[in-house]
Amino acid sequence: MTEIIDGNAVASEIRDGLTDAIETLADAGTRPGLATVLMGDDPASQTYVNMKQRDCEEVGIDGTHVEIDGDAPASELYDAIEDLNDDPSVHGYIVQEPVPDHIDYREVLRRIDPAKDADAFHPENVGRLVAGQPRFKPCTPHGIQKLLEAYDVETEGADVTIIGRSNIVGKPMANLLMQKADGGNATVTVCHSRTEDLEAKTRTADIVIAASGVTELVDASMLADGAVVIDVGISRVDADNEKGYELVGDVDFESAKSKASAITPVPGGVGPMTRAMLLHNTVNAASAQQGIDVDLP
Ligand SMILES: NC(=O)C1=CN([C@@H]2O[C@H](COP(=O)(O)OP(=O)(O)OC[C@H]3O[C@@H](n4cnc5c(N)ncnc54)[C@H](OP(=O)(O)O)[C@@H]3O)[C@@H](O)[C@H]2O)C=CC1
Numbered sequence: 055m056t057e058i059i060d061g062n063a064v065a066s067e068i069r070d071g072l073t074d075a076i077e078t079l080a081d082a083g084t085r086p087g088l089a090t091v092l093m094g095d096d097p098a099s100q101t102y103v104n105m106k107q108r109d110c111e112e113v114g115i116d117g118t119h120v121e122i123d124g125d126a127p128a129s130e131l132y133d134a135i136e137d138l139n140d141d142p143s144v145h146g147y148i149v150q151e152p153v154p155d156h157i158d159y160r161e162v163l164r165r166i167d168p169a170k171d172a173d174a175f176h177p178e179n180v181g182r183l184v185a186g187q188p189r190f191k192p193c194t195p196h197g198i199q200k201l202l203e204a205y206d207v208e209t210e211g212a213d214v215t216i217i218g219r220s221n222i223v224g225k226p227m228a229n230l231l232m233q234k235a236d237g238g239n240a241t242v243t244v245c246h247s248r249t250e251d252l253e254a255k256t257r258t259a260d261i262v263i264a265a266s267g268v269t270e271l272v273d274a275s276m277l278a279d280g281a282v283v284i285d286v287g288i289s290r291v292d293a294d295n296e297k298g299y300e301l302v303g304d305v306d307f308e309s310a311k312s313k314a315s316a317i318t319p320v321p322g323g324v325g326p327m328t329r330a331m332l333l334h335n336t337v338n339a340a341s342a343q344q345g346i347d348v349d350l351p
């Protein structure tokens with residue numbers, strides 16, 4: 055039997071685990087605050103940001119949202135970042151990707167106060183992660199670690215193939231899995247668009263993590279029997295339904311399911327975990343900034 059990994063359920067457990075910590079902070083006079091910054095009007099980003107704000111409400115985090123016109127100069131975004139850095143009621147925030155073409159995202163990240171960097175994308179936090187001393191873990195890879203743990207998938211000694219080397223998913227995922235730490239100790243192969251023989255790299259893997267943005271790139275023919283398959287990809291594909299689109303992952307689910315021992319669906323797999331770990335980082339940031347110890351899930 056192939057196990058369907060339920061990201062909504064594990065994310066809900068994480069949110070439950072956070073409410074205790076949030077209460078402890080509230081008792082000490084601090085309500086954790088998360089801000090989302092969105093520049094431009096990318097429809098998928100709008101959806102994610104709305105969902106993140108709803109999550110905040112559910113667990114008792116103070117959510118605020120900053121919207122900046124897509125045509126505004128970079129200075130407007132920089133000013134908003136400075137305000138958030140200076141605002142003691144905001145403990146964590148993120149600047150949603152993608153930003154408009156005239157904005158240099160790397161410069162944006164450098165301006166974020168590393169102590170409030172809920173995505174863990176600031177160079178200082180990236181460096182700390184690589185050095186094995188993370189302050190925050192990036193949300194998507196951290197969420198995947200939690201999913202593997204929840205389903206008793208052993209990473210120690212496992213051969214893991216990651217498809218994708220982006221700064222937000224592939225690279226930090228590789229780093230977490232190779233660390234000499236719980237949830238790590240794996241042997242990691244990172245593939246990308248120049249990889250010569252992708253199938254040869256996936257077919258020998260105990261765990262395949264697909265984060266390419268190429269719809270249904272991975273099918274059963276590329277998998278070992280009993281592989282664990284984690285589908286990070288989320289693409290909107292035109293569809294004849296109410297929304298006008300459906301979400302499609304990087305994995306051909308029905309095909310891969312025939313070989314996999316466990317597999318994440320899209321939606322309902324990695325996506326909800328990304329959002330849960332953003333709340334986690336926000337509570338962690340609030341706790342550090344206020345000097346109040348809390349137990350985190
Ligand atoms: N579920 C969630 O929470 C999240 C989902 N996502 C989704 O995950 C996907 C990836 O996102 P992101 O990392 O930001 O994307 P990027 O576009 O930044 O990176 C994609 C990576 O995949 C590689 N790639 C592209 N095509 C192929 C191919 N045919 N074979 C092998 N490798 C390939 C690229 O290689 P190269 O470097 O050579 O260009 C690149 O490294 C997207 O669908 C995105 O929407 C993203 C973040 C969170």
Ligand SMILES: Nc1nc(=O)c2c([nH]1)NC[C@@H]1CN(c3ccc(C(=O)N[C@@H](CCC(=O)O)C(=O)O)cc3)C=[N+]21
Pocket residue numbers: 101102105148149150151152173193194288301320321322323324325326328329
């Ligand atoms: N600075 C920054 N940080 C990010 O973490 C970040 C980003 N930019 N840009 C875009 C990607 C993508 N991402 C997702 C988050 C949640 C879902 C999610 O909740 N998905 C649900 C459904 C979503 C829906 O219904 O549309 C699911 O898969 O079940 C998906 C994708 C975060 N990202």
